[in-house]
Amino acid sequence: MKNNINRLFVYKSHTIRQVIQSIDLGAKGIALLVNQDGLLLGTITDGDIRRAILKGVPLDDSIENVVHYNPIIVKQNMTKEEIKDIFIKKAVRHIPIVDANNKVIDLISINDILLPEGKDNLVIIMAGGLGTRLKELTKEIPKPMLKIGKDPILHHIINNFKQYGYNKMVLSVNYKADIIENYFQDGYAYGVKIEYVREKKRLGTGGGIKLAKNYIEAPFFVTNGDIFTSLNVEDMMNFHIENKFDITVGVRRHSFQIPYGVISSEENNIRSVEEKPTIEYLINGGIYCINPEIIEYIPDDEYYEITDLINKCIKEGKNVGSYEIKDYWMDIGKIEDYYKVNEDMYELIACEKLGDEDDK
Structure with missing residues (x-):
């Protein structure tokens, strides 16, 4: 959160309406009241706002009556165990971290403390698509929230990365974003850490990646939010690093x-004359490993597709590689794909159960 901590800042001159906007932008359920030097004065949670609204307080009123002026804080030099103890005793979701002068340094969540550390490689999931080809299915909900079996597509994507230790996620959202955010929230209930970036306009996959640049510190994954796969993502990342690629594209053999x-x-x-020949070729599988420095090739606030980025890197002489996806994979672009993957889901579960019986 550190690079985006100022998104949570509000000031005494702000109205309740402006605080709501800051809480929405920060997506943490909390705003931090600071002075012009960034010193912490108090906190306001979404619960504080709701209670004020229920009491009939106008949205254009001052924030004076909704601020906690003695907020729970942790100091910059505290150990993880000390912070954990405060979370347990105070039963809160987020606590600001301050330095010796009470200047806000960061915001820490209970998710950060209680979840396993996980790997440093971020997973960016593009979950903002309209899903127009799925017609009535996506009229009320975004495509990544369509269910495969009992859970949304997005849940399956998150679980597949989590099982290999990749539990740091950024979801790029747009269409009906509130449905996704309300379902997954900060990810704690699903064993991962989730941040959100919001496309105010259509930016394409490349533009969505650029929005998440402040969260990226190591080679990272990008995946479309409508890909259902059992891909061994750890093998793919290892392949990317070992071959010193700048971008690795997950590809699928198609005939x-x-x-x-x-x-x-x-x-x-x-x-x-060849009767009804079969042509075989590789297609883009919608899953990528990318090095952090490649983000600089993506323009700011412009529609930019991942294919534009790949072609730019090739032109610039960067190492662009491919990793063949041999595991189950389905791009849920059409209605028939959606029904097919649901049929396959039950077969996959049956095979897994059969395999478990054989292991006994």
């Missing part, structure tokens, strides 16, 4: 049978 006899000819002379 297509031409439903006609194909003629090979020179001028008017036929040399051969």
